[in-house]
Amino acid sequence: MTAELFCRGLTKHLGGRPILQVLDLDVKAGEVVSLLGASGSGKTTLLRCIAGLMDPDAGTITLDGKMVFSDSQTIPAEKRRIGMVFQDYALWPHMTVAGNLSFALQSQNLTSGEINTRVEHALELARLVPLRNRHPSELSGGQQQRVAIARCIAARPSLMLFDEPLSNLDAALREDMRTEMMDLVRHEGLTVVYVTHDQSEAMAVSDRIAVMRNGILAQFASPQELYDCPANAFVAGFIGGFSALPMADFATGDGYLVIRPEDARPAEANLDMVLTGRITARAFQGRCWRLTLEIGNTRVKIDWPHDVSVGQTLSFSLPADRRLIVKH
């Protein structure tokens, strides 16, 4: 049921602008990979190319050992066996929950017994049995999302795509639904490509994260690797609220010093790397204060154990093993 995905040299232009630039992406069977990037980075275009809803200009896509897109052949979206949870869930509003699930299966030449079995299994898995006769308009946002996932699970796709599925939910519900959604996916052992612009969401759901920038992969690594060793200042800036301070200030060559907020220590703790800046903003975060300092022309965020007034100067240091220097 689960499949490997290989994208090679994918290129796509829209309106004369390059959206994907000779991009490679490998996803192992059963792996959850997130495409993380800002708006316009090409993540949704990549997802739609994989789904077959859009054709790349060049490159190849191989799914489950079968070429689904290349210069010589294109397998249409309806024959790729790919499930997708859309940002707006795309539930057919005139069909009930059970109708949404079974309609998707009726085109697969399955017996009615098989369709019923699959629908029941998916409804049960997604805890939707009591809601089976409801229409989508009668469901809450979270319930609608569960229907969208159950619909994909019932179809048993070889690959499942998620297009920012949590963006329509409020903050409180988002975390619950994220856990619930990934439990379902992991339970079924599905291969997943997950699009999001929220780094904390990507960190929480993924085995690996592909950070995208201007149609290329800026870094493709596990959440921990991304955290520990961001490949460049862009990735560092995108992950976890890190700050990147130009190294020219320190006369140690080109590059940026990555400052993770939680690594800041009192100045006297590491006298060989003391940084001083003026406080421009402060916010109480429960266990600490998140301070924003201006060092030269760069804004740096650090976590500090006590409050410091705006306008004051503050010196802090970084431990030797937490000093990471990256390229632009």
Add this chain to the structure above:
Amino acid sequence: MTATTRQIHKAATKHRGLFARFFNAGTFYAAASTALINVVFFLLIGLPLLLVLMQTFFPDVFNPNNPSFTFSLGPLGRIFVVPRVYFAILHSVELASLVGVLATLLGGAFALIVQRCDIPLRKSVGFIPWIVFLTPAYLKTVAWVLLMSPGGYLAEFGLLPPLTGSLFFAFPGLTLVHTLGLFPFATFIIGNALRGLGSEMEDAARLGGVPLWRVWFKINLPLLAPALALSFIAIFAQVLSDFGLASTIARMSNFGVLTYEIYAATSSYPIDFPLAGTQSLILLSLVTIAVLVDRLLRRKDDLKLISGRSRPSRDYRLGPWRWVITGLAFLVAFIALFLPIGAVIIRALTRTLSDGMALHNFTFANILEASNVHSLAFAALSNSLRYASIASLISCIAAVLLALQLEGPGKFMRSSVMSLALASVAIPGIVFGFGYILMWNRLPFFKDSLFPHYGDASLLITGYIGVAVPYALIVVMAAIGQLAPSLNDSARLFGVGAFRRVLRITLPLIAFSVLTGFMLNFIHIMFELPVSQMLIPRTESPAPIYILRLLNYDKDGLACALSLISMLIAGGAALLLWLAFRWFAARNGAANNGKWISTPSLAEDVR
């Protein structure tokens, strides 16, 4: 397949519509289906219009004795020579301009009091423009003739001094009746803009100490200017295209306007097709200018300040004045609606106009005759019902097929067809009718056609379809445009084929809009006058023409009874259809104006 052939195949696939994908018959089918659609549109709308224009510049092209393609500007020159023609142009522009201003003011006032004032009975006042809009125009025209003529009802009650009656059957009367009939257009356009404007910008200015009157002149009115201009243009175009008032009050007043002069040139002896063509060209040019200005205004960036999204607004407190304002609104409703409809009802229930409302004058004879299945009046009514059903059904099916076909091609093609449809709606019916006469009575091949055949109901129905398709297309395309692409994409990903996607996803979701398009066209055709007048079949004439004939023979009682019964049957049929759809939708979960009919929600309990 080589890379080049694949590119060609891909390009062709991109431009194939639904049917090409369904039948999978390659580019040939795609080209054939597109060509078929273009041919049908050309025959229904393009060719008749082209012939009208040809007639202007090649006046002898349809000369039965000596046809020739000699180019001549002679017919155009007659604009400046024949007083009847230039007066008709002046009268049309003069009337359309004044009514444009007055109806915009009246409609704007209605919009303002309904949207922004704390008046009592606000919902009822808001409903007034809708009822006026839905009442057939020529019914109101007939009513005004009954009310204002020297022996009419108002004179009977002593409410109409003799001088007023003669003034009414002239420019002032035409202006009044048009203004009272068309102000709802302004209410809808300006009301929508007011909703989008909200009162945030006004509040910001008032907090800065700017007095209210200045806020209106410096902020609200400049922001509403595009909507006011749109309203003026829409009403201007409506007045230019009108044939109902032109053939009744305007004709009785000797106030010639373009639409009636076109009809007169094609129906009075000697028939003067070149003159009708020239007048049609002028009318079309005026309407085209109005449509172009409308499109330009809609594209203007300034309009983005006022979006379709509702913004919060605060009501003006009018104090005791609110009762006065509400009273005035109901006075307008009385004059624009209740008075004319009342006059038609009374005339339908009385023997003669001159005996007025004397008790002995009341009778059910007119109603009984109009509803007698063996009477000519009832035959005309059943003809109209038949024509309206057939033409609305065919136009809706054609619109759905065309809209689905346009799902494949790019945005440009869709917006081009939408613009064409919008422009076609603005074409005056009288010009359409004239074009059909030229095409089916004079053009070789077409004039010998057995179906549709000139002088038959088949041609009248074809004309109705030509008028109705653009309306249906606008409604259906707008509905398809509202569907999120992901609904179709998700079905594709589950392996659902193109035909099944249309049948199970698209059609159920646009069903309500298709039905709306059908009902609008049905009612419109039931009361359509200009095309009916130009393409009257030798036998089986439709109700509007029979009603006009009755009026000409002073059988206005029967005419009013037939009008009333037509309105009740058309409205009743539309209501029944709508109720049947609601019932069907409730059982099957189909669309109801974008909402979904379902059993009472228990979602909150589960949450």
